[in-house]
Amino acid sequence: MSTPVTSNPAQEESTVDHSKIKVSPEEMEAYDQSGRKPVLLGFFIAVVWLLIGTVLGDLSSFKFDRPDLLTEQAYLTFGRIRPAHLNVMVYGWASTAMFSVSLWLMPRLCRTPLRWGNLAVIGILVWTVGLGVGIALLLAGHGDGLEWLELDRQWADPLLVIGAAMVGASVWKTLAARNVHHLYVSIWYVAASYPWFLIIFLAGNMPFYKGVESAAVNWFYAHNALGLWLTTINLGLIYYLLPKIIGRPIYSYWLSLVGFWGLALFYALNGMHHLIGGPLPSWMIATSITASIMMIVPVVAVGINQHMTVVGRFGAMRYSPALTLAVIAAMSYTAVSLQGILTALVSVNRITHFTHWTIAHSHLGLYMFVTLSLFGGMYYILPRVLKKEWPSRRLVRAHILLVGGGMVLYIVALGIGGVLQGLSLLAPGEGFEASVSSAKPWLLLRSVSAVIISAGHLVFAYHAYLLAFTSRNSLTRHPPFYELKPVLVKKRVP
């Protein structure tokens, strides 16, 4: 059975003592089951949004190759489909899945059943209704006109705020009722994300900004939605999954602290680097460029910490799709952050600003990091909540290879296309036509990768359906990769 919670002050200093806490499988199962309803609901809704967002994204991509595709109806025009894709993916897929991740993580980390679980269920539903209303209005031509903040501030945003606050209340109530003395690093990230999100979302949606202030607030929000919401909950998840799956404590408590507080301090100031060269007071942009460069501190801290936790055990990725995805996601976090720092430098930004490079960058962040982390989380969490294993090894492998390969192709293609487009936009002698034609083949390649990724999503959704709604495979005794068969490595393990 479990040992009593430690109160030895010498041990409090290190997260290492988390590894000394022994929790019985029965106790763990009780925590998992305490959040069963909201966790499953959130994941279900998230996968539905994922499929909707995939269609919207594909359509947006195809419209670059065939500009006359589906132009007759206003709601199908590129300028509505594209923001709908972003909002569905950010608020529908990622955020809803993140609700489930938080509601599953908190009881385990606080060693207490989930509190106010029904409130969280209502919160997820309210959030979903708000998003549905917002997307419908957006497609009908009623949006706020600010990137990342398109959802109608009158009809959609209040529901999102209430929904997130309800889920957040459940998270914080569980935290307040904790039976552990030391707060594990994942708790910091997950718990802090909720007040952060509510503050930035409310600040971003206030209706009284004008002119360049409106731009400042827009990018203050949009950058922090990534930095203080999408990033933080997923870092919390990765910080939980890596040590848990390989059975080894986090490398350094102090690096975790530097990573967390450094991110909180610097990320929040980054937003204006989206407006480099723009008509804002130059000190604002300089502040953001400086803060962007300072991001190297928390990013490297987290990168080293997570790498040193896994190092030497990368072979374990063969046996766990969750670990495979969490490791790729963690590496992508480092990669996307370093790319972001690079892009914030004026010498790079003068080429890449206003080009498809930015889209490649945001997909490295939102897909290779956030989405893969959430897929990894679902591979780990769903079997434990549903108490049955993923039925097919083959489908897991197909999913990972399709989405991983597709997204690498996506990022490389758009990255190259973006740089070519940017060089052309900058070249004094070239007309605008050159920037369009230089990006065209890469945009076509992006559409190809979009199809590959979509196939991966269909595989995943089908597999999740098999897992959840068929009892056929509930008797599977082992996780899908238990009996080896390397995923990413050819060599057979004896």
Add this chain to the structure above:
Amino acid sequence: MTRILVLIMGAMATVIFALVILVILPNSMLSDLKAPPQLKQPGQQELLGRQLYISNGCIYCHTQQVRDPVFTTDIHKGLGNRPSVPADYVYDAPHLLGTMRTGPDLFNVGTRLPDRNWHLLHLYQPRALVPWSIMPGFPFLFEHKPTAEAGDKVLDIPKPYAPSEGVVIISKEAEALVAYLISLQHNYPAPDSDALEEVQP
């Protein structure tokens, strides 16, 4: 960390610090920004056009800003005769600075392309005028009728792009959007208000 209080206070402190620096401080510094005398206040029709610009997501491919000539070639490429400044945007709510130049910058599109009919046809079918364009057409901003009625303004469309039968009527919306685009002219000299000097040391 063992205390919730440290976590919540620290988290609040960092985000509020950023909020003060990037939102509240600029808000008060830019509050007394005055419109340059040559900048026209948008009229009813232009505001309707601006709303259509927003609702059809023009912002996802077009910027409205001319950047610093020190490190960009925006001015060299004819996007304007000077970099844009905060005072140029005092009437903009929400801002439409944009983040993509999949299509060209529109900060001075009214100066560059003042022809109303060009814009109308270009909105209906961009490739009728610019063969290499990847901009979508916006036929839903026009009305398609079998025959023109009294008072209808018919759009003159070259052969391959015209519908096989009937006529295309210029709607109020299409006219408003074009009026807004043509109103985008910022070729007056940069205003040097006190507020501007204060925030740009």
